[in-house]
Amino acid sequence: MVTFLTALGIVLFFLGLLLSIAWHELGHLATAKMFGIRCTQYMVGFGKTLWSRKWGDTEYGVKLVPLGGYVRLVGMIPPAAKPRDSSGKPMSRWRAMIEDAREANSVELEPGDENRQFYQRAPWKRIIVMAGGPAMNLILAVMLFAAIMMGIGVPQQTTTVNTVSTCVLPADAATTDCPPGAEPSPAMEAGMRPGDEIVAVAGEPTPGWQAANSAIREHTGPTQFTVERGGERRTLTVDLIENQVVARDAEGEIVYKTGPDGEPVTDDRGFRVPATETAGFLGITFAQERSPLTVGESAERMWASVVGVADALIGLPAKVDDVFRAAFLGEERTVDSPVGIVGASRIGGEVLAQPIPMTDRVVFLVNMLAGVNLFLFAFNMVPILPLDGGHIFGALWEWVRRGFARLFRRPDPGPFDVAQLMPVAYIVVACFVVFSVMLLVADVVNPVRLTQ
Template identity: 65%
Template sequence: MVLLLTVVGIVLFVLGLLFSIAWHELGHLGTAKMFGIKCTEYMVGFGRTLWSFRRGETEYGVKAVPLGGYVRMVGMMPPARRTDDDGGRRLSRWRAMAEDAREASYVELDPEDQDRQFYQRAPWKRLIVMFAGPGMNVILAAILLAVLFMGIGVPQQTTQIGVVNECVVSAEVQDEVDSCEGRPPTPANEAGLRAGDVIVEVDGRATPEWNDANQLIRDSLGPTEFVVERDGERIPLTVDIIENELPARTAEGDFIYETDADGDEVTDSEGFPVYRMETVGFLGIMFATERAPLTFAESAGEMGSMMVGVAEALIALPSKIPGVFGAAFLGEERTADSPVGIVGISRIGGEIMAQGLPIADTASIMIQILAGVNLFLFAFNMLPILPLDGGHMAGALWEWIKRGWAKLTRRPAPAPVDVAMLTPVAYIVVACFLVFSVVLLIADLFNPVRLFG
């Protein structure tokens, strides 16, 4: 059964990734056709074509390597400004690569389509076409997160007791303790609190929210009066609260993490943030949680926080490469915050399904990860380097600025920005991406990131 669930999780994640890629390319295709640009191919994946069909002038299909996708638009590169040989001189290797790319963008240009080329469109139209792909990823992420935050809801702690711990164990060693032998009972256990009790008062003060109860408990010490609701009846209890080392929290109940001299969070050997510890009142319970939907504003705030996190992860990506290489070839430990590829993210999907969690929890984790993938696709594709969408956008934006300046100074309109001259840079970027993808593949196969140990 575990194997079956793992396979189902992997398949679901692969399908989700393929849909995200197809959705991204649909943004390019739709806007390009809207502006009259001829599109000859709409493909999910690269390499050999596995399946395709033609409708009108466009071939739609799936290719063998699911590392992305593309929409082939004719005339992506503007015509050369000078003749190839410039008086018989041999082209430089850089220029030859640029001209090869230029020729490839005109291969499927028919005489009747001379005015349907990408470069001929106004810069603002080209910006829209190239932004539409990453923009579709943001839209998909927003839909997924709306379903998660406003539909399924997020776990929120309540004032109901979920678990009463039997004995006192410091938070720093709780994962290492298997038995309560020789350890004192927790105040909650000793006072007769039960799972299912709802804490309604602590020290004479009402606790309508979890944070109220939690903060009052942490601030208390010694005999403290409690009122709990059990089976519809209010029961007063006196609990002798003791001190214990627990993770520090803010006034809002959020955990506080250790930071270094630069203000960055300190992480352990597995890449998880380290809690700041403090001595506070200890009752010995775990509050129950329930799922509650967020408001639109709260959901938007959560999505904004995720976008910031994705941007930070993208910025930190180069610093993670040595760790991935070490995990792939040197047997080094793979940290929880290590980058993962398609195989790695699919394995994580299988791992989530195999845990046998409640359906809502499983769906929430998978939706959140898939939304994060789409936000990453947006941020990554917005980088202003070819062959990414951001590279083409940078060229169109620069041309727009040049045209605006020429109009302002009453000069002739400048020629289109020749992005073909950056083709060698694009080849270098693609080569680096492929090498990193292979390293990720090896690491994901033989030293994968594991969320559940």
């Protein structure tokens, strides 16, 4: 059964990734057709075509290598402002790359395309076309996050006892096993049981988890606990003791350790290490239940996800060395290591096979897919070619140039020649291919594992 669920999770998440790519390209296709730009191809994947069908001007299909997709628009590169030098002088390698890209772009032009080319559209229309793909990923991410947060809900701590510790252990103990002669936990000694609902501590009502947790931390010595068990209220006298517990802030959120440089401290697998503090200790864990969030709470969490993705994107270049070492030198990968489509799909399979409630498994997979779409949005908006952000930058620059020309009554400078940046695009593509291969190798021979 575990093998079946793992395989099912891999397939489902892989299909989710392909649908996210197709959804992204649909944003380009729909907006381009809306503005009368001819689209010759709509493809999911690269390389050899596995299946295709032509409707109208556009060929729709699926290709062999599922590492992305594309919509081919005619006239992405404007014609040269000056005629090509026919003096016989050899062109520089840079110029040759530019002219080759321009020539390849013009091959698809057909009679009737005189006014259906991308570069002929106003800059604001081109911005909409190129932003249409990332915007679709952002919309999908928001829809998925909203469905989880406001529909299914997120785990919230309750005042119900989930487990009772057998003995007293500090929060940073390496194991949960009780050593010989260990002191019984106050909760165990007082007869507290899983399922008990703590309704008051030291005579003060505890309407929510944060009130109960704070009251426990603030008291030591014999303390009266009012619990509800089986529909009846009971009073237990618990001898609370001081112990090293996980540090929490005023809102009850876990406080994590930081190094001298202010950076988070992580363990060998990349998990952040919680800070500890001395406080009252009962020896229980609280049960959790899913509760829907409000629109405001959901928006706050979504924004935190956006900030997290931005930080991950900025820190991506620093991860290249780690991925190389994991792929070719056998070094262990941390949980925050970048993964490709293969690695993400494998994690999806691992999650679906976990012995946890099915709701939690599905929520984790949907959250992962939402996070991937959020990353696709941010990554594609980076202002370098061949990413969508590079074309958006070119259109914005053209808009600015034409605005200054009108302001100072100068001749129209014409469309921005994006071909001038094609050599940079080739370098970016080469780097992306190399990094993708490294990720593929690492995901196969040394995958990220959420569980041991």
